[in-house]
Amino acid sequence: MAEVRLEGVSKYFGRFKALDRVSFTVKPGEIFTLLGPSGCGKTTTLRVIAGFEIPEEGRVYIDGVDVTFKKPYERNTAMVFQNYALWPHMTVFDNIAYGLKVRGYSREEIRKRVSWALELLGLKGLENRYPLQLSGGQQQRVALARAIVVEPKVLLFDEPLSNLDARLRIRVREEIVLLQRKLRITTIYVTHDQEEAMSISDRIAVMDRGRIVQIGTPWEVYSNPANVFIATFMGRSNVLEGVVVGREANGLYIVDINGLRVYGTSRESLGEGDRVKVVIRNEDAELLEEDRTSPNVVEGKVVRASLIGFAIQARLLLDNGEIIAIYLKNKTTINEGEKLRIYISPEDVKIYKSLETVEV
Amino acid sequence: MVPPSIRRITGALVFQLDTPLTLLLLLSLTIFSAILVIPLASLLAKPATGISMDVVRGLLEYPYVAWPPLGEWVISVDRGDHKLVILRFKDMGIIPNTLIIAFSVTVLATLIGVLVAYVSARYEFPGRALLRILSLVPLLYTPFVNAFVAYKIFGDNGILYNAMIWFNLGYALEITYIAGVILAQTMMFWPIVYLNTLAALLQVDPSLEEQAENMGARGFRLFRSVTLPLSLPGVAAGAGLVFIFSMEDLAAPIAFKVDRVVSREIVRAIVGSRDIEALSVEVVILAGLLLVSALLWFIAVKQYVSLRQYAMIVRGGRWKPRVTRPGLPMYIVIYLAVFPLVVFSMLPQLGVLVYAFSGSWLGVLPSGFTLDHFRELLRDPNVISGLRNSVIYSTIAITLIVVISTTIAYVVSRVRVIGVGVLDLLATSPLAIPGLSIALGLVILYSIGPFKGSFLDPFSNPAVLIALAYSVRKGPFTTRAVYAGLQQVHQALEEAGMNMGASRSRVLFTIVLPLIGLNVMAGAIVSFVYCMTEVSTSIVLGALNPAQAPITYVIYEYVTAGYGGGAFIHLAAAIVTLIMVLQVIAITISNYILKFRYAFLGV
Numbered sequence: 023m024a025e026v027r028l029e030g031v032s033k034y035f036g037r038f039k040a041l042d043r044v045s046f047t048v049k050p051g052e053i054f055t056l057l058g059p060s061g062c063g064k065t066t067t068l069r070v071i072a073g074f075e076i077p078e079e080g081r082v083y084i085d086g087v088d089v090t091f092k093k094p095y096e097r098n099t100a101m102v103f104q105n106y107a108l109w110p111h112m113t114v115f116d117n118i119a120y121g122l123k124v125r126g127y128s129r130e131e132i133r134k135r136v137s138w139a140l141e142l143l144g145l146k147g148l149e150n151r152y153p154l155q156l157s158g159g160q161q162q163r164v165a166l167a168r169a170i171v172v173e174p175k176v177l178l179f180d181e182p183l184s185n186l187d188a189r190l191r192i193r194v195r196e197e198i199v200l201l202q203r204k205l206r207i208t209t210i211y212v213t214h215d216q217e218e219a220m221s222i223s224d225r226i227a228v229m230d231r232g233r234i235v236q237i238g239t240p241w242e243v244y245s246n247p248a249n250v251f252i253a254t255f256m257g258r259s260n261v262l263e264g265v266v267v268g269r270e271a272n273g274l275y276i277v278d279i280n281g282l283r284v285y286g287t288s289r290e291s292l293g294e295g296d297r298v299k300v301v302i303r304n305e306d307a308e309l310l311e312e313d314r315t316s317p318n319v320v321e322g323k324v325v326r327a328s329l330i331g332f333a334i335q336a337r338l339l340l341d342n343g344e345i346i347a348i349y350l351k352n353k354t355t356i357n358e359g360e361k362l363r364i365y366i367s368p369e370d371v372k373i374y375k376s377l378e379t380v381e382v
Numbered sequence: 383m384v385p386p387s388i389r390r391i392t393g394a395l396v397f398q399l400d401t402p403l404t405l406l407l408l409l410s411l412t413i414f415s416a417i418l419v420i421p422l423a424s425l426l427a428k429p430a431t432g433i434s435m436d437v438v439r440g441l442l443e444y445p446y447v448a449w450p451p452l453g454e455w456v457i458s459v460d461r462g463d464h465k466l467v468i469l470r471f472k473d474m475g476i477i478p479n480t481l482i483i484a485f486s487v488t489v490l491a492t493l494i495g496v497l498v499a500y501v502s503a504r505y506e507f508p509g510r511a512l513l514r515i516l517s518l519v520p521l522l523y524t525p526f527v528n529a530f531v532a533y534k535i536f537g538d539n540g541i542l543y544n545a546m547i548w549f550n551l552g553y554a555l556e557i558t559y560i561a562g563v564i565l566a567q568t569m570m571f572w573p574i575v576y577l578n579t580l581a582a583l584l585q586v587d588p589s590l591e592e593q594a595e596n597m598g599a600r601g602f603r604l605f606r607s608v609t610l611p612l613s614l615p616g617v618a619a620g621a622g623l624v625f626i627f628s629m630e631d632l633a634a635p636i637a638f639k640v641d642r643v644v645s646r647e648i649v650r651a652i653v654g655s656r657d658i659e660a661l662s663v664e665v666v667i668l669a670g671l672l673l674v675s676a677l678l679w680f681i682a683v684k685q686y687v688s689l690r691q692y693a694m695i696v697r698g699g700r701w702k703p704r705v706t707r708p709g710l711p712m713y714i715v716i717y718l719a720v721f722p723l724v725v726f727s728m729l730p731q732l733g734v735l736v737y738a739f740s741g742s743w744l745g746v747l748p749s750g751f752t753l754d755h756f757r758e759l760l761r762d763p764n765v766i767s768g769l770r771n772s773v774i775y776s777t778i779a780i781t782l783i784v785v786i787s788t789t790i791a792y793v794v795s796r797v798r799v800i801g802v803g804v805l806d807l808l809a810t811s812p813l814a815i816p817g818l819s820i821a822l823g824l825v826i827l828y829s830i831g832p833f834k835g836s837f838l839d840p841f842s843n844p845a846v847l848i849a850l851a852y853s854v855r856k857g858p859f860t861t862r863a864v865y866a867g868l869q870q871v872h873q874a875l876e877e878a879g880m881n882m883g884a885s886r887s888r889v890l891f892t893i894v895l896p897l898i899g900l901n902v903m904a905g906a907i908v909s910f911v912y913c914m915t916e917v918s919t920s921i922v923l924g925a926l927n928p929a930q931a932p933i934t935y936v937i938y939e940y941v942t943a944g945y946g947g948g949a950f951i952h953l954a955a956a957i958v959t960l961i962m963v964l965q966v967i968a969i970t971i972s973n974y975i976l977k978f979r980y981a982f983l984g985v
C-alpha cells in the first residue's frame with residue numbers, strides 16, 4: 023500500500039493554467055476521489071500522477087519517492103482509461119498479460135496471474151475474445167483486470183463508468199469498491215458525478231478551475247461545503263442573495279432576503295451589512311401541516327409541481343417574490359396554485375460571503 | 383557550450399522518446415543530412431569557388447541566353463497539294479527556354495486541371511466515375527517512352543500530319559521542338575493539378591458556397607469569388623509541383639530534340655565528365671537555380687503539403703460535397719471538351735502499349751501484333767542487369783524508408799517539441815526537390831576529399847548513393863501513409879502500454895506497429911514502385927558506371943538509341959509496360975488497404 027502526495031502541482035497548456043497549485047495526500051489503501059465539473063482539471067491531475075504530463079511546478083511523490091520526472095513506465099501506477107484503451111489487436115488474455123510480459127514474468131506465472139484476474143472479475147471463458155467482441159461492461163472489466171494484475175502501487179480511474187448505461191453503472195461501481203476493499207490498492211478515482219463520488223469514496227477532493235477547493239469525507243463535503251460552488255455542486259440547491267442583519271448568541275446569523283428573514287449558519291465569520299449568498303438544498307425543506315409561526319417557516323404558492331420519482335419537486339413562489347425549488351416526500355398530490363408552509367432548519371441554511379472566497 | 387534552447391529541445395526529446403527511438407531519429411536525421419541537406423548545400427556553395435565576372439557574363443550569352451532568339455516561331459511550307467504548318471517556337475537559350483516551357487506548362491496544366499477537377503467535384507453526370515479513373519491514367523509513370531509517343535503523334539511526319547493529309551484538308555500540322563515539349567508536358571502533368579485541386583474542392587465547406595449563393599453569387603461569379611479562392615492552396619500546390627517537374631523533365635526535350643534546356647545540360651555535363659573537376663561551374667549554377675526555384679515554390683505551399691494537412695485530406699471531405707446537375711452548356715463542355723481532353727491525355731500511355739506489342743510502328747498504323755519484345759527482354763543482358771540493380775536498390779531503399787518514415791511520422795505525430803515542424807518539412811520536401819539537383823549535389827560532395835575513391839565515390843561505385851537517394855526521394859509516400867495511420871490510433875492505447883510499464887519503443891513495436899502495419903505496407907508498396915521508376919538520380923549516377931545502372935537508365939539508353947522509331951523503342955516500351963503493370967497493381971493494393979481516395983495526391 024502506497025501513499026500518493028502532490029505538492030503545489032501546476033500544469034500549463036500554453037498560457038492556460040490547467041492545474042493551479044494542486045496539493046493533497048492520498049492515504050495508503052484508501053479510495054480518494056477527484057470530483058468536479060468537466061474541464062476543471064481532473065484528468066490532467068491523474069495524468070500528472072501517471073506520468074503522461076510533466077508539471078511546470080510542484081512535486082509528485084509515490085510511496086515517499088519523488089516521481090515528478092519519472093517516465094510513465096517507471097511509476098507502477100495502473101490506469102483504467104475512460105474509453106478503456108484496450109488494444110484491439112490483442113485477445114483479452116493478451117491484453118491482461120501485457121504488463122506481466124513487460125515485467126518479465128515466466129509463462130507459467132503469467133498464466134497463473136491472468137487466470138486469477140479473470141476469475142476475480144468474472145471473465146472466465148472470454149480470454150480468447152477480442153475487445154470488439156465484448157460488451158461495454160465486459161470491456162470495462164478487462165481494463166480493470168489489466169490494471170490490477172500487475173499489482174500496481176496506485177490504481178487510477180478516469181470516469182470509468184461514463185460509457186456504461188445507468189443500471190450497469192451502479193452495479194459496477196459497487197464491484198469496484200468491493201474489489202478495492204479486497205485488494206487494498208491505493209486508488210484515485212475521477213468523476214464529475216457527485217452521487218458516484220459520495221457512494222464510493224473514503225475521501226473526496228472537490229476541484230474547480232484547476233484548484234482543489236475542499237477535501238474531506240463524503241459527509242463532511244456534503245454537509246459542510248466550503249463555498250457556494252461546492253454547495254451547489256453537491257446535490258440540488260437554491261441560491262438566494264441577501265444581507266446579514268444580525269447574529270444570535272448561539273452563533274446563528276440572521277439574513278434578510280428581499281424582506282424575508284431567515285436564520286442560518288456560516289463557516290465564515292460575517293459582519294452586519296455583509297452581502298451574502300444563502301444556499302438551501304431542495305431536500306432540506308420540511309412541509310408543515312399545522313399552522314405554526316416560528317423562525318425559518320416560510321409560505322409560498324406552488325407554481326409548478328412535478329414528480330421526480332422518490333419525491334415531488336415543487337417550485338414555490340415566496341411572499342418576497344423569490345422562487346425556490348423543494349422536494350416533498352410522503353406527499354402524493356400537490357396542486358398548482360396551492361399554498362404551502364415549509365420549515366428549513368437553520369443548520370441547513372448555509373451562508374457564504376458574496377465575494378466568492380476560495381479555501382484550500 | 384550548448385545554447386539553452388537546444389538543450390531544452392533535446393531534453394524534452396529524450397524525455398518523450400527513449401534511447402532506441404532517439405537513436406532511430408538520429409539515424410534518420412543522419413541520412414537526411416547526408417543525402418539531402420549537405421549535398422544540396424554543397425551544390426549551392428560550389429559556385430562560390432569558381433565564380434567570376436566572366437562566368438556571370440557567360441551565363442547571359444549563348445547558349446545560356448540567346449538574344450535575339452534563334453529559329454522560327456512557325457514555319458509554313460507549301461507542298462503543292464497541301465500547306466504544312468510547323469509549330470516550333472524560337473530558341474532563346476537554355477535558361478529562358480526552361481523557364482518559358484515550365485511557365486507555359488504550368489499555366490496550361492493549371493487551366494485544364496482546375497477545369498476537370500471542378501467538373502468532377504461539383505457536377506453529377508453520367509460517366510463521372512469513369513472520368514475520375516481515366517484522369518489518373520496519365521499519372522502512370524512511363525519513363526521516356528510517353529514523350530516519344532507524343533512525338534510520334536504530333537512531331538515530324540507524325541500521325542496528326544498524316545491523318546490531315548489522308549483527310550485531304552489542304553493543309554497539315556506538325557508540333558515540334560519547344561512547342562512540342564510544352565504540349566507533351568502539359569499532357570503528362572495536368573493530372574497533378576487536377577488531383578490536388580479535387581482534394582481541396584472536396585474539403586471546402588459547402589455551406590460557404592451556399593452562403594455566397596444565398597447572397598446572389600452564381601455560376602462563374604460564385605466560382606471565381608468563393609470556390610476558387612477556397613481551393614487555391616490545392617491549386618497552388620499542384621501548380622508548383624508541375625513547375626518543378628517540368629523544369630527537371632528530360633523525356634520531352636529528348637523526344638522533341640530540344641537540347642537547350644537546363645535538365646539536358648546538367649545530364650550532358652555529368653555524363654560527359656570523368657571526374658568532378660571537369661564539371662563546369664555554369665552547370666552547377668544551373669542546378670542551383672533549379673533547386674532554388676523549387677524551394678521557393680515549396681516554401682510557398684509548404685503548409686499544404688505538410689503531413690498534418692495531408693492526413694486531413696486523405697480522410698476525405700468531412701462534408702458531403704455539393705454536387706449539382708449541369709445545365710446544357712455545361713453538358714456540352716463536359717462531353718465535348720473535358721472527356722476528349724482526358725482521353726487525349728491518355729494517348730501516351732496507350733501509345734506505350736502499341737509500341738510494346740507491335741512489330742513496327744513507322745507509318746500511321748502499327749503493324750504485326752507480337753510478344754517478341756517481352757521475350758527479348760528476358761534475353762537482354764542490359765535489361766536483366768538493370769532490373770536486378772533496380773530491384774536491389776529499391777529493396778534496400780524500402781528497408782530504410784520503412785525505418786525512417788515510421789520514426790519520423792511517429793515523432794511528428796506524437797512528440798511535442800519545438801522543431802518537430804522542421805522535421806515535417808524535411809520529410810515532405812523531397813517531393814518537391816528536383817532529383818537532378820540532388821544527384822549533382824551527391825556527385826559534388828562524394829567525389830572529393832575523404833570520399834574520393836571510397837565506397838561512396840559515385841564515379842566508381844554509384845550503387846550505394848543510388849539506393850540512399852531513392853530512400854530519401856521516395857520516402858515521403860510512406861511517411862504520409864504511416865502518419866495518416868497514426869492519426870487513427872488513439873493516443874490512450876499507447877499511454878495504456880506505457881502505464882503498464884512498457885517503454886516508448888516497446889509500445890511502438892508491440893502496440894502501434896501491429897495496428898498500423900497495413901499503412902506501413904501500403905506506403906512501402908507505393909514507395910517501392912516509385913523507386914523502380916525513379917529517373918533523375920538513376921540516370922545521372924547510373925551513367926557514371928553503367929554496370930551498376932538501374933533499369934530507368936537502360937530505358938534512357940534505349941530511347942536515345944532508338945531515336946526515330948528503331949527496334950530499341952519497342953524494347954523500351956515493353957519494359958515500361960511491365961513498370962505500368964507494377965504501378966497499377968501497387969496503387970490498387972494500397973488504395974484498397976488504406977481506403978484512400980487519393981493515394982497519388984501531390985505525386
Ligand SMILES: Nc1ncnc2c1ncn2[C@@H]1O[C@H](COP(=O)(O)OP(=O)(O)O)[C@@H](O)[C@H]1O
Pocket residue numbers: 035040058059060061062063064065066067
Ligand atoms: N493537451 C491539452 N492541451 C491543451 N489544453 C488541454 C489539454 N488537456 C487538457 N486541456 C485543458 O485543460 C483543462 C482541464 O482538462 P481536463 O483535465 O481534461 O478536465 P476534466 O478531466 O476535469 O474534464 C480543460 O480546459 C482542457 O481543455
Ligand SMILES: [Mg+2]
Pocket residue numbers: 061064065066
Ligand atoms: Mg476528464
